[in-house]
Amino acid sequence: MNARRGRPRSEQARLAVLDAAVDLLRADGYDRLTIDAVATRAGVGRQTIYRWWGSKASIVAEAVLEGRISLGGPAIVDTGDLRADLRGWTRALVAAAGDAEEQAVIRALTAAAADGGADADALYRRLTSPGHEALVTRLAAGASDPTDPRLHSAADAVFGTVLYRVLTGAPMTPDAADALTGLLLTGLDAPS
Amino acid sequence: MNARRGRPRSEQARLAVLDAAVDLLRADGYDRLTIDAVATRAGVGRQTIYRWWGSKASIVAEAVLEGRISLGGPAIVDTGDLRADLRGWTRALVAAAGDAEEQAVIRALTAAAADGGADADALYRRLTSPGHEALVTRLAAGASDPTDPRLHSAADAVFGTVLYRVLTGAPMTPDAADALTGLLLTGLDAPS
Amino acid sequence: MNARRGRPRSEQARLAVLDAAVDLLRADGYDRLTIDAVATRAGVGRQTIYRWWGSKASIVAEAVLEGRISLGGPAIVDTGDLRADLRGWTRALVAAAGDAEEQAVIRALTAAAADGGADADALYRRLTSPGHEALVTRLAAGASDPTDPRLHSAADAVFGTVLYRVLTGAPMTPDAADALTGLLLTGLDAPS
Amino acid sequence: MNARRGRPRSEQARLAVLDAAVDLLRADGYDRLTIDAVATRAGVGRQTIYRWWGSKASIVAEAVLEGRISLGGPAIVDTGDLRADLRGWTRALVAAAGDAEEQAVIRALTAAAADGGADADALYRRLTSPGHEALVTRLAAGASDPTDPRLHSAADAVFGTVLYRVLTGAPMTPDAADALTGLLLTGLDAPS
DNA sequence: GGATAAGCGAGACGGTACGTCATGTCTTTCA
């Protein structure tokens, strides 16, 4: 019986907005991403954006939720050799963070989270949590105590370091990546 | 002799601008900090700001350079007990980062660095480097090899983690601080 | 087989629209009268208005046609004394035009006629013609030549003057009304 | 001592705005005259218009004050023959009011006065008063009593009738003009 | 000590984007 009255929301418009936003974000960065530009590029009325999103951050958040934008790096494999798996994955993450376009996205989203409205931090959490969770899971699989809270600390340290280095304009080198994984894994090996 | 002709730059105006910028930054955050507002609050013509700084980031950078804004936390003491010293300092840093106003500044400057113009990353480096250097120095003093590059990695991890947790809206707890220092120091104890 | 297929037009909706339009017109004036507001107040879909009227002016025109809005002043009596009848009626018309709400309607409809779409002048004619015709009829009853075209000129002069004075923000006084009727009746007494 | 500080108002911009407004008014009518369009055509920032005028009506009012727009018809001559002079002038006024572009202006300004903000009626008065005053003066020159208040009533009747006929979409014919002047002059000849 | 020069507060300039409002059209469900 209940099926909402009135014209239903246009899925086409929704997708066009998200596409346009991601394109412009990659091309120009977050601060030069304007609602006007998104609307124009998407071929959509400005009011439509305000109706459903209301802010740049909301649009980007939805793009993140749909997986159009992510920061997790590649998936983590489990070969049984934790040290090798983690080293490889961290190197890959660092390499991704070294890419210019990827960096633009990181900066854009960090800016969104930082200058941020109410939902901005949630956005950031959503953005990094898939990779974060995957990392914790892989660490737990190789750990003596899979519930050790230090696993989360280690994962925070990995993402935090990558982010920090991007923001200082000095992205990590593969050596720095190796040093970090070594440090953290050795630390985790010891009892807390 | 050449001692520049014309009216010299007004130190009073310079200070008023920096004061106003810091006040507004703390009060409203970086994105709501406008040149207009700074000029008005400082009782200064807008052109004067453009003449000497040219952008929001430049003003904030100068405030950082003058020590009006810093992110380093307290100074690191050296009692001979590296573990205790580092644990105490990290807890203090984390406590500082838990303060609402301090958090506003962190977010503000992160936003500046992230959505960032040309000088933004340098600004960020300048902002964190005093604390970063002090941390590396203290670590070196207690390390078997004071030139170990992993010292920098550890310092990056500390600052990166604090930053990352602020951005996700979940600032670190004292326990998380302890876990992180334990992890890193244990890692550093082992040979690379 | 019934003549008209489908759901018949809702008389209730039609009346609600006209009521709402007149209310809003009196309250806010013509320029602040919006289709949106009429639809909302009438509890009617916007499309219903576009289907049957298509413009603000059309709605107002229908309200005029139904006598919900008029500008004619009172009815003209015929006591046999043309001068007295006309003088009394003109005074009444002028008094009506001095009323604030009545003035709002006059201004509203004049605006409609002036900035007007295609039908606006027709609206204006419909609005004033009942009073105009009644006035010509009364003049004809007292005139030596009931077909004298100057009767229409005199009627135009009466309505035009009232309108003009309202628009200049200086509504007529009873004395001015008397002066005008005197002028016109004396003029009509003389042969053309 | 006092000489206003800051950049002085640009006369060029002011003139460009007035020119653009008059052009667009003549071309499109008052309701299709938008601030946006005026700014664009004048090559002026929108804010500049809002700074000095704040509304369409204010711009038009200033154009009227500067004589760029008027409704008075031609000047009234005084050949000694009042009847002939007035008949000629009224015919000219009616002829002018029959011109399509002139009519657009009349409608535009009537709309402005009618849907009108605070200053709109003053605008209308300013618009018609030069012609009105000239007419009263000419009537006074031929009248037995130059202070007769009926002279103003007659002038109001002339302008009011012309306006009314334009608004009803039935502009006056030369014959109607003659009828009106005849009516009023005969009325004025008789004692009040 | 008068000329020259540069910085100063003030404030207007042409712009861009904002977020809101109303328009007229279109598309759904319900009666």
Place this chain on the structure above:
DNA sequence: TGAAAGACATGACGTACCGTCTCGCTTATCC
């Protein structure tokens, strides 16, 4: 098939800042 609901693209509104450009005034050095 009419009517309500309500989303759609469009475009003007008035505001806030942007970065630039005159102004008159002030404060310095230089001839």
